[in-house]
Amino acid sequence: MKRLTLRARLALLVATAVALAVAACATTSWFLVRGELYNELDRRLRSAAGPPGGKDEPGRRFWRFGRQLGYDLSTCSSTASNEGVNQPPPGPYAILQLVTADGRACTVPYAGSLTITDADVQVAKRERESVLRDGTGVDRYGEQIGVRVYTVPFTAEDGTQAAVSYALSLEEVEGPLSTLAWLLIAVSALGVLVSAGAGLVVARASLRPVDELTGVVEHIARTEDLDTSIPAEGADEIARLSRSFNTMTAALAASRDRQQQLIADAGHELRTPLTSLRTNIDLLLRSQETGRELPPETRHRMLVSVKAQMQELSSLVGDLLELARPDQDEPVQEEVALHEVVARAVDRARLRGPGLRITAETKPWYVHGDPSSLERAVVNLLDNAVKFSPPDETVDVRLAGGELTVRDHGPGIDPDDLPHVFDRFYRSTSARSLPGSGLGLSIVARVVHESGGEVALEPADGGGTLARLRLPGTISARD
Incomplete structure (x- = not known):
């Protein structure tokens, strides 16, 4: 099944479902017809037997042949005979037979014979009202056939009690059922063939968009x-x-365009420090x-x-690695004391800008990141802020209520x-003459976004730049 194409599998499934x-x-139709044919056969058997008698009157079943049946009961021959009777029992395929209370079979001339069962004897003994069953018998021509048997009580004119079994050949049912079975098989086979063809057509029409999609995917690949x-x-x-x-x-x-742009920009930014390094090393x-x-003096310079170019390269490579890190669906999140982070960053900034005054005012703030x-x-x-601040100027750092501001x-x-x-x-334009790669603020934006915060730069009152960074959090640590 797995080796077949999707179209073949779909057609096969459709054909199987239809089949x-x-x-x-x-099958349902065959059984319904069989039931109707058997009901009709049973109706004919009951009609031929006649209605039962009342409580205080003799039975009227087989009343047309009551005298003959009484005679046959009195003589009681167990061998079927076609002699001694001028008028045979009704029906070309009918079999008529008497059953005595002691279980003997009394045949009727020109009426064949039947195989007696215990149920027939129980009817003769009046232990059962009637019996309707399938059985076997020998017709008037000596052929063994399958029959539908209806056994009812019978009382002769002399008061002798017995039972009469009346049977009709099952050929009346089995013949039409056999014909119907072959017809249904032929119709089913034709239906399967038609459904297989329809399945192929449906599969081809249904999978046309899939073929187009496959073609495009193969083209892209x-x-x-x-x-x-x-x-x-x-x-x-x-x-x-x-x-x-x-x-x-x-x-x-x-994503590919961003990757190519990153590679192109990185190559452009790396070219300048690498060229300067190569020039200085060549001169040395x-x-x-x-x-x-x-x-x-020249050698020292x-x-x-x-050294400065190496530091710039190291910083640039670190920034590129940070930006090249794939976005995480669930980044590392733990409780961080932001005021402590700001204090450490201020200490590092003071080392990088020894000529600047950096003031810091921080209040406790805990965030996740x-x-x-x-x-x-x-x-x-x-x-x-340090890079763009003139010497002897001040950089103000303040953290309060989850908002960090850096003003230069x-x-x-x-x-x-x-x-x-x-x-x-x-x-x-003003920053191109200063050291840097242009990646620092990109990293800031990415980290703040991963932590669920916001960051923005705006002109400060009185000149300079004000950076605002907001991160959701609390003023106290969670237990």
Whole structure:
């Protein structure tokens, strides 16, 4: 079954379902017809036997042959005979036989014979009112046949009590049933063939959208063209699948574009420090190879430049690794004392800006997030403020009510740059001459978003920039 194609399996399932339904209908029809034929045969048997007599009057069953039956009962021959009677019993396929109370069979001329059962004897003894059963007998021509037997009580004119068994051949039922069975088998076979053909047509029509979807998927797998879309018309499952596939390919295309943009931007940002490093190292090597020593001041300045470029490369690689980390559906979440994180970040910022005054006012605030990522985000905000603050200026840091503000007294941000400050590798015109990769604020935005907070930059009153970071939390730690 697994080796068959989906179209073949669908057609096979349709044909099987139709075959089972046709078989069930045919079997039910056969049994219904059989029941009706047997009911009609039983009706004929009861009608031929005649109605039973009243309580105080002799029975009227087989009243037309009562005298002959009484005579046959008195003579009681157990062997069927076709002699001695001018008029045979009614019905060309009828068998008539008497049963005595002691279990003997008394045949009637020209009426064949029947196999006696205990139930027939019980009727002769008046232990049962009547018996209707299937049995076997020998007809007037000596042929053994299957019969439907109806046995009823009989009282002769001399008062002798017995029973009369009247039978009709089952050929009247089995012949039509046999014909009907073959007819139903032929109709069922034809129905299965028709259903198999219909199943193929239905499968081909139903799976046409799947074939189109398969073709598009194979095209995308072969060409990696994620801009290819599948026509999605209607509201059925195939249309929903097509729309979902289009959404998936659009997301993949956007992810690929972002990846390519990240690689291009990273290459551009890495090119500058790598070029400077290579130039300085080439000069140092050339000086050593030619034997012409550089002045100590020049050599020291070049080594300081190499160190600065290495630090910039290390920072850039760290930022790239942080941004390249895949988004987590359930990021690490634990209770973090944000005021302690801010205090540590302020201490680090003071080391990086020894000529600046950094004031800090923090109140307890506990949030859920990743401690190291939150600390890096706060450090990036403070580094940004330190980088743009003139010497001997002040950077104000305040944490209260879940809002962290970092205010510097630098040149501020141009209003045209505000919508882009959190984009990767974006650097305003005034910041391009300063060290940095343009990834710091992108990392801040990502960490804050993962923690369920918000971050924004805005011009500060009196000049400079004000950064606002809001994180949901509480003023006290949970037990």
